[in-house]
Amino acid sequence: LVIPATNTLLTAEKFAAINYALGYSEYPQREFDFLWRKLIESMDHNHDGQGGLPGDERKRSYAEMAILQGGEILRDRLRNIAERVEIPFGRCFPIVVFNPLSWQRSDVVKAHLTLYGEVSPRDLDDYRKGMRLMDEKDSPIPFHVEQYSENISRALDITFIARDVPSLGYKTYYLRPAGTTESTPVTAQLTFDSEQDHRDPRRPSGADTMDNAFYRVTIDKPTGRVTVFDKALGRDIVKNMEMVGVEERGGNYIGIEPLSGRTIPGMIDRIALEENNLVRAVMRLSGQVAGVPVTQRLILYRDAKRLDMENSIEWNHGPQVRIQQLFPYEIPNAEVRYGLPFGSNAADRLMANTGPYQVDEISQESWLKARHIQNWIHAGTPQYGFTIASDHQLMKLDDGLIRAEMVRGVKYTSVKVVREDQVGSMDYPPPGTYVCRYSLVSGAGDWKAVKAYRTGMSFNQPLIPVSVVDYVSRKVLPPSQSLLSVDGDNLVVSSLKKLDYGPGIALRFFEYEGSPANATVRFLGKGQVVREVNMLEEDLPGGEQSGLAVRPYEIRTVRLPAGR
The missing domain is CATH 2.60.40.2220 (Immunoglobulin-like)
Structure with missing residues (x-):
């Protein structure tokens, strides 16, 4: 929660300051001071203190409060701007897309908007016949309707790629009626191993593939391992990606982590196409790791060079394993570099005379491999490489391998809990669905040439769409500006x-x-x-x-x- 809470407050501050400078609203200084203090308090080190579970829950709620109340401030300030943007077309529903970062960017937008008639909310026959999305120059923008809900009016969830949204600014798109819904091309060309069953049912299992203009993604049927081939570079970027469980003998959640020496591979039950449309293609892998249900969604985009991954873990007091996403690569002499607050660091640059020295800290070997990253990690040479954007911070490094830590089952915590005549500990992590998201981007040049830090920051601070609902007030702002x-x-x-x-x-x-x-x-x-x-x-x-x-x-x- 800390990463989205921090980004929410930083973005809210930016657009609150812009609103203040434009004279649209006062600056909510007291609210920001309160929310920042509570967010800092939520990160207090004293877990398992005598406040017990109520204390832990309260700290969690402070981070959630920063997201909720900071999000309200942000939405109000964005709407103050969006409702003043020009509408150059007649019948349309504008979507103002805001960029909270300080460079022009093209990125994925997921927008929700409600359609309603000019007289009666149900007067939507022209939109039911067909729709088109346009920019202010009346250029068509490919989009996909993820779903719609309808009673009297109609609500849509749409996805599209917004191009060249100005730095710390906005760009407006317009959903307009169309006479018909045109047939549209798909994002990926798909090849399924099952297509060979009729011709040769007795052959060994092969692989499913997804191809777009940028990547070929190969999914091995028996193992679920994923290999990504970059077509521009003409080489595999990562080879045999997979989720695994690294077994422990039973340690605590602070620093004692005795490994059993076994790595438990994931078992794949099903590989299925979830969608393949004008904007993106999604493959879904379902299975389990050490008995823990897991799902992986692999997402390719038609007009963006990236592979997004969404890993869901259904944890219910699982085994003593650490579930990891593995990113194996074969890049000779690769440098690994990762994001930090206000900069980056090479993985082999460690402060002299540092490391664990207390008995309750992790081992020297584990410490040498562990990296807490901010937003991104890159492996490559001056010629080429790849960036992993991540919404989680803990990575472990091995030769030719990046291990993204997701969930770790532990035997005990630092606190002893006595219930009646039973002596035990607290159950961590608590049961629930844990989602870890990554985005893989590759290209020619080193981390600076490919702007690896922009990839990571953009992934964790997406473009923000606002659907315009006020058609009456005076419109004084251009459709696009920084x-x-x-x-x-x-x-x-x-x-x-x-x-x-x-x-x-x-x-x-x-x-x-x-x-x-x-x-x-x-x-x-x-x-x-x-x-x-x-x-x-x-x-x-x-x-x-x-x-x-x-x-x-x-x-x-x-x-x-x-x-x-």
Whole structure:
């Protein structure tokens, strides 16, 4: 919960600051202060304390509160902007797609919108005949209706790829009626091993494949192992990906992890096509790992070079195993690099004279392999490589193998629990469905050339669609614009907020790739003269500047005029 809660509050701050600068609403400073403090409290180290399960649940609720209440602030501020965007067409339903990150991007959008007639809500015959999605230039956008629900009006869940959405800005799309629904091509060409059954039923089992313009995904029928071939690079990027269970003899959830030496492979019961349409193709693998039901969805897109993976684990006090997603690769002399707050690190760069030294900490061997990543991890050479974007943080590294940790069953925790005459411990992890998501992207060049950090940050901060419902109020904003941009291809905006004291706006950005940059700022469509401040938002010497020279890995904070 910490990652989505943090991203929700950061995004809400950005668009609340923009609303404040535009004069659309006041800045909810007290609400943000409260939510940030509670989110920090939710990360308190004192698990299994004397507060017991009620204390643990309360901390969990603090993170959920940041998502819920921060999300309400965000939705209100996005709608303040969306409802002011021009509608250049007559009969249409606008969808304003917001980009919370500081670079122009193309990405997947999943939108929900409600259709209703102009006089009676049920007057939708023109939309029932057919629909088309257009941008402001009246160019058609491929889309897919995931589902619709209907009583009087009609609600749709649609998926499409939004292209070139401006940095920290928005781009508008319009759902319009069409005379007919055109037949559309599919995303992937599919080959199923079962197609050979009639011709040769006595042969050994083979593989199913999904092919699009970018990748060939091969799924081995007996094992469920997945190999991904990059067509542009002409080589396998990962080979024999799978979910496995690494068995333990029974350790605790802090640092004692005695391994039995056995790795339990996943057993696949069924491989099935879930969808194959104009936007994406989805294959579903169902089975179990050490008796724990698991499902994997593999998602290819027609117009985006990426393979998304969604792993669901149905945990119910399972065995003493750690369930992992394996990413094996064969890249000679590959460097592994991963994201950190305000930068990245090479996997072989460790601080000298560090490591575990207490008896309750993990072993030296385990410590050397473990990495807590932020958003992404990349394996490759200066010539080519691949990036894994992840919504989970713990990875283990072996030669030619990245292990993504998902769920770990433990024998005991650090607390002793006595119930009547039974002495035991707490059951962790609690029963439930655990979902781990990854996105695999490959390409030519090293991690900087492919912007691996953008892949990871985009995966965890998706584009945000807002369906417009107000057709009466005055429309003063263009269909597409950047609300904030910082020149410099290697610069990343980490926060945008109102100053704690005074009417200005605080902008913080940093250099990611280890190269100098010259930063100029555009805010609300205008080039800005900025004043540098420290982390406490106090003015630094130097006066106002139209541009800043940024050193490698430097973090800079500047003050912008509010514009009100």
